[in-house]
Amino acid sequence: MEKQSFKFGFNPFNELWNGRLAMLGFVIGLATELLTGQSVLGQLGLM
Structure with missing residues (x-):
């Protein structure tokens, strides 16, 4: 089975985007x- 990755939070994919x-x-x-x-x-x- 593939490892489930989180879609939310701090992970390399989210940080890259x-x-x-x-x-x-x-x-x-x-x-x-x-x-x-x-x-x-x-x-x-605003100015």
């Missing part, structure tokens, strides 16, 4: 700043 999505969000935020000239917080109306 968390890191990838965080990097993607950072790059999208930086690109949006460069294109609009406003900070991310400024775009959200």
Whole structure:
């Protein structure tokens, strides 16, 4: 039988995807700043 892996919690698969999505969000935020000239917080109306 195959070993059951957990879908939730701290495991290598989840941590890998968390890191990838965080990097993607950072790059999208930086690109949006460069294109609009406003900070991310400024775009959200927080500054």
